[in-house]
Amino acid sequence: MKFSPPKGAVCALAVALLWTGSVCLAQDNSSTNSDVSALKTQMQKMQQEYDSQVQKIQKQYEDRISSMEAEMKALESKADSGSILNTRVLTDADGKEVSAAPTLDESFLKSLTRNFTFSAYVRAGFQFNGNGGGGNFNFSLPDFPGEGRMRLGNENDTYMELTWMQAHMLGDSPDVMDVSMTFTPAIRYVQNRASFDGHNNITESGNDFDFILRQAFLSASNVFKAAPEITFWAGQRFYDRFNTDPEDYFWLDDSGYGVGVQNINVGIGQLNIAWIGGLNANDSSPGIGTFFKHTFDVRLKNISLGPIPGTLALVLIGNYEKGGTFTQTYGSNGTVDGSFQSQGNVFDLTNPVHTNSAWGIGGGAIYAVQFGPGGANNSFTAYALFGRGVTNFGSGADLGNVQGAENLFLFRHPGFTGQVNVGDALNHGFTYRAGFQFYFAGPWYHSAPAPVVAGNSKDGKSVAPAPAPPPGQPWFSVALFGDWEESYNGFAVGGQTGPGVGLGGNVVGPSEAIVNKIVSGRVHNVQFGTRPAIWFADNLALQGQFAAQYESNNTNGSGYPGFGKSGWLGVFDVGPVIKPKGGYYTKPEIRFFATYAIWSNSLKGMATPTQEWGPPFQPPYNGNTNHGWLFGTQVEWFF
Helix, strand or coil: CCCCCCHHHHHHHHHHHHHHHHHHHHHCCCCCHHHHHHHHHHHHHHHHHHHHHHHHHHHHHHHHHHHHHHHHHHHHHHHHHCCCCCCCCCECCCCCECCCCCCCCHHHHHHHCCCEEEEEEEEEEEEEECCCCECCCCCCCCCCHHHCCCCCCCCCCEEEEEEEEECCCCCCCCCCCEEEEEEEEEEEECCCCCCCCCCCCCCCCCCCEEEEEEEEEEEEECCCCCCCCCEEEEEEECCCCEEEHHHCEEEEECCEEEEEEEEEECCCCEEEEEEEEEEEEEEEECCCEEEEEEEEEEEEEEEEECCEEEEEEEEEEEEEECCEEEEEEECCCEEECCEEECCCCEEEEEEEEEECCEEEEEEEEEEEEECCCCHHHCEEEEEEEEEEECCCCECCCCHHHHHHHHHHHHHHCCCCCCCEEEECHHHHCEEEEEEEEEEEEECCCCCCCCCCCCCCEECCEECCCCCCCCCCCCEEEEEEEEEEEEEECCCCEEEEECCCECHHHCECCCCCCCEEEEECCEEEEEEEEEEEEEEEECCEEEEEEEEEEEECCCCCCCCCCCCCCCEEEEEEEEEEEECCCCCCCCCCEEEEEEEEEEECHHHCCCCCECCCCCCCECCCCCCCCCEEEEEEEEEEEEC
16 A cells, blocks of 8 residues: 655645745845745755655554454464364454454354254154054065165154264365364164163164264365365265165165365266275185275266256266175174074084185266256156176175175085085175155246255255245145066075064964975166145145055065065054144154054055064064054154
């Protein structure tokens, strides 16, 4: 900033000097030219001194301004950085440094949480069956993929995820790497759901209460100054997973422990690359240790389709599992090979199993579009995926399939002892999937989506509520969905058909002889349905879900009459709900439900698993009946 001397002062000085000189000349006309010259010299000297003083003041002023600007910039950098590591600098709620001792007020608390966000997902409730007893089961087919079940009025577990997210751990200055942390523990009640009993008063095997770590990872952006959007991550996380929410069916879920980079701009879209590992520690090999699966996941996302609305994502997945001979297993407080095994101890297997190294390759495409208000409340998603070998769109190790191939050999050779070689059975498997989900909230009276509040999302979907409709207008929402899968695990399955045995050894199926049976490992599955909701007040609605499932060649539940057979299931739910207007994803919901299910005679005794799939299956609907009821209430919310 430049300093200019006051023009008025200069003019006044000049006028005064000239006036003084004029008076002197008028009084003494005899003054010589030398006096005039002297006077001019004096004026010039005064002007020089004045200019010198002005320059000096201007220099001091500019230096002071520069110093203040530098100090302000330094303070702003400290205040804006928001680093949780810079504990020596106290800031107010706006991020500005304060020197006084803080007081425990709202402003101070905001300063501690300025870069912290918290989100949660919770569901809890009770249900009872049509005979008046406890509803410690759900209606679903015994071997359906992805543990999918129709959710509304049909979830018999209490589940909670709590997510902490800390942003800008090193500060948000453009000069530093932008590091964020995400941590998600989960709590669930399983098995008998006797939540009001003491933890040791469990009437069934297994623990009633589980603590699970779902996410613990760091992400770092602004690593490259020329491309700050490129983000590196490492740890355990939900990795860009996709599900059909009304079915609780995750058709693409490579979540797990790994490392990756995302948001690489390649012109036509953003490139994401991840390397994820999964292990199964049940059995151990002296050569390789426990079974381990590598997943290499490459995705090209947000591809524009020109005049067609929405975006396309392309997926490429490769997998590898090192082969070996597994000779030992870890005890689990149960009996294996006829001998009791205490938990944590290592035991030799009567039948060691060898598998060759397994490979897999697959991928597909996902199309998604959002329209109208409310984010994902008005959206459409379609997908098609294929996988060969051990590419089954999950990151978990496939030791269960190795053991399944071993069990087939032992089923064909009863009494055999020694090593079983399953060879490259896993490489013969495949998984094909396709499906869609459509969510619509109406009426359409507003074209712009509502803003999304931080943390207000479900599996990466924006779920901001739509604006309230004009008074007097009706409001409704509907979800339509469908999924198809054809899969083969690489080998046939050996088992038995018969009456089936329930808890306590009671026969729960028809009185028919137990017969050995080998069925194909190839299975077809189809499911589809709808969930409508109609509001008759601002926060009161009538909601329902109507869905059907079909599976061929049931490979789960050896010993039950439905083993190796095909069957279908229909689930119908209706009830009032306390729920804000908006759409399918608008939460919270307080539900009251009545759920009716009916299934084919071929799956009698096999459509009421205790957990998300079976066996075991629970009374009273595990005998000859082919239908049943569940009643209850449930709350579900996320933010």
